[in-house]
Structure formats: structure tokens, C-alpha cells
Amino acid sequence: MDQLSAMRAFLRVVETGNFSRASETLGIPRATVTNLIQNLEGHLQTKLLNRTTRRVIVTTDGALYYERAVRIVAEIDELDGSLSHAQANPTGRLRVEMSGAFADGIVIPALCDFYKAYPDIRVDLGVGDRTVDYLLENVDCALRAGTPGDPSLIARRVAEIEMITCAAKPYLERYGAPSRPDELQSDHYCVHYFMAQNGKISPFTFLGGRETLEIEGRSHFSVNDARSYVTAALVGHGVAQVPRFMVLDELARGDLVPVLNDWQIELLPLYIVYPPNRHLSNKVRVFVDWLVKLLAGIHQTELQSD
Incomplete structure (x- = not known):
């Protein structure tokens, strides 16, 4: 047999x-x-x-x-x-995890180009922000936004994503536009994003000169999926802070309107994380290299849109 x-x-x-x-x-x-x-x-x-x-x-x-x-x-x-032929033509199953926002908005539309270069790699893409057991689920790597919370993982910072604070027209017609970040705690509502791993709310961050503010703000709605987060902002649940690449069309149509433009937002760091006891195989290396170039192209597109 x-x-x-x-x-x-x-x-x-x-x-x-x-x-x-x-x-x-x-x-x-x-x-x-x-x-x-x-x-x-x-x-x-x-x-x-x-x-x-x-x-x-x-x-x-x-x-x-x-x-x-x-x-x-x-x-x-x-x-x-690890053999020389396979290094030139990497093969095998590649198990990757990332959020739906990055999967649908960036990676999946571009995967055909990856397959043209590496036709013998099969990508199994897990979509979501849930906690992953890398060893039990045989996950090779994951793309995660923000500093990884698990210190046992090997993390490589691969890109930074521009963020924007915005709100829908119906919301602004009802509440007006905030003029200062602290108004989000009293006169406005925010759409909250909570981490699936621990339920912690991600605060809004603002940079004004030498001043850095973290604002949680008032909220009557929270969600732990980025695509649903954008939907909540579009229907008027409150002010949102979201990666710009996710809402380029909504901003162009005027469905979402930038607010607090005098306050900058820290760039959102993106990390590739790996399980600690697995060496970086060639199929993972080529995928990560491709992903880094792809993310760099997205960041340049955002800058050119300003």
C-alpha cells in the first residue's frame, strides 16, 4: 500500500x-x-x-x-x-488566516497573479478575527492588524495602513460633525470594534501636535467584524475609525464623510505571524514576499487618493 x-x-x-x-x-x-x-x-x-x-x-x-x-x-x-528544484518551484498546501476586510478587499482579488507565479501552491484561506490555534489547526501564517497579543508568536511587521475617521450623512444631519475628539464622549456616538480574542474595545486614537488621545466614546453598538463595522457606520450608528482602503468608494460617493480632519491618526501596523516551532518554508516565504509587495501597492494607492 x-x-x-x-x-x-x-x-x-x-x-x-x-x-x-x-x-x-x-x-x-x-x-x-x-x-x-x-x-x-x-x-x-x-x-x-x-x-x-x-x-x-x-x-x-x-x-x-x-x-x-x-x-x-x-x-x-x-x-x-527544501530541495533545490522545489525552491525554484514551491509546492504544497498553504494554510493562511486573516480578517475578512483584508481577504475580500486586498488578497482574494489579487490571488490570480500569485497563482500565475506559483501554480503548484494551494492556498487555504481562513477568514475571520477569531483566536487561532496555529499548531492544532496546522496554520502556516496569519495577517493580523495591530501589535500581536501573543508573545509566543513570531511576528514580522510588513505594512502600515492609513486610517480615517468618518461618519454617514444621515448621522451628521442628526448630530452634526464633531469638532474635537472629546466630543465623542459626550455629544456623539461611536461605532465600537471589539476584539474577538478578549472582547476588549479598540479605542479611537488621535494625534494633535504633541498630544495623543485615546477615546473610547459613547456607543450603543459594537461589532467584531470589519465589514460589518463599515456597514454600521454607513447606516448611521455613529462615528467610525476605519482603514481608508475599505471605504474609498463610499468616500468618493459621499456616503461617508471625513470628520476631525485636523487630528491625524496613527497608522495601523500589519503583522505576519507564525507559530514558534515551525521553520519558514519556501512556500510561506514566497507568499509573504508577494503579500508585502501587494500591501505596499495598496498603501501607495491610498496616498495618491489624498
Whole structure:
């Protein structure tokens, strides 16, 4: 039995949810996938999958085997990637995490260019701001805004994003525009963003000369997703502080209006973070290099729009 092929087939069945999709993505007949799984179960003398007419259900032993097998296959892919040929043509599965704002607004629209350069890399993109167990979930790297809260992670600062304070026209018609940041604590409402990891509210930050202010402000609504945060601002829940690249169209149409223009905002730092006990494979290196160039292009676009 080709155990490595059987492991790859098992992983793909679990990840795709059925044998047909697994065979399509692997480029082998469905019957071959079935035989590989049956041989693997016979070798292990345990049932890994329960099959029904509509779906495949992973057994308890199958879930345990998947957790270990996905790491083993990833290690083999990284070992292959250390060879000279693979360095020139990196291959394998790349597991990446980032928020929906960066995924939808920056990375996914540009991924076709990445695949042109590296057609043998498969990117599995997890979208959200949730806390990630990098080792358990076999995550290679993540793009995170703000200083990483976990000191055990290896973090590389890769870009800075311009922020803007703004509000919707209906909100400004009702409450007027704030003239000073401290008015957000008494005369106005803010849309709050809270961190999914700990529930902490991210304060608004303002730079005025030598003065730096952190304002939490009054609020009757908070959210922990950047896209929903913009929606809340658009419908008039309050003043928002948001990455400029996310609202370029809304600003151009006048749906959102900049406020407190005399007060600058600190640039939002972006970090690539890695689990501490995994070396940086070549497939991760090329993806990070591509991502850094992509983010630099976004920052230049923001500056040119001013």
C-alpha cells in the first residue's frame, strides 16, 4: 500500500466532504480514492469514515488520525520544498488566516497573479478575527492588524495602513460633525470594534501636535467584524475609525464623510505571524514576499487618493 497517497486521499475526503470532490481535486478516479481509503482502514484496522448516501462522517478515530496526518503530510511537503528544484518551484498546501476586510478587499482579488507565479501552491484561506490555534489547526501564517497579543508568536511587521475617521450623512444631519475628539464622549456616538480574542474595545486614537488621545466614546453598538463595522457606520450608528482602503468608494460617493480632519491618526501596523516551532518554508516565504509587495501597492494607492 502507498500509505502517503492513502493519507493524502483521506485528508482530501475529509476537507472536501465527499469522495467525488476529493477525486476531482486530486485528479484521480473516484474508485482509486475509495480503494486508498479502504486499504488505509485495513492497514490501521479501524474505521476512519462512515459513508451515507448523502455525506461522509468522520469517526472519532478518523478525527484523531486527521489531526496527526495533516501535520505529517505538511512536514513532508516542507521537506520536499527544501530541495533545490522545489525552491525554484514551491509546492504544497498553504494554510493562511486573516480578517475578512483584508481577504475580500486586498488578497482574494489579487490571488490570480500569485497563482500565475506559483501554480503548484494551494492556498487555504481562513477568514475571520477569531483566536487561532496555529499548531492544532496546522496554520502556516496569519495577517493580523495591530501589535500581536501573543508573545509566543513570531511576528514580522510588513505594512502600515492609513486610517480615517468618518461618519454617514444621515448621522451628521442628526448630530452634526464633531469638532474635537472629546466630543465623542459626550455629544456623539461611536461605532465600537471589539476584539474577538478578549472582547476588549479598540479605542479611537488621535494625534494633535504633541498630544495623543485615546477615546473610547459613547456607543450603543459594537461589532467584531470589519465589514460589518463599515456597514454600521454607513447606516448611521455613529462615528467610525476605519482603514481608508475599505471605504474609498463610499468616500468618493459621499456616503461617508471625513470628520476631525485636523487630528491625524496613527497608522495601523500589519503583522505576519507564525507559530514558534515551525521553520519558514519556501512556500510561506514566497507568499509573504508577494503579500508585502501587494500591501505596499495598496498603501501607495491610498496616498495618491489624498
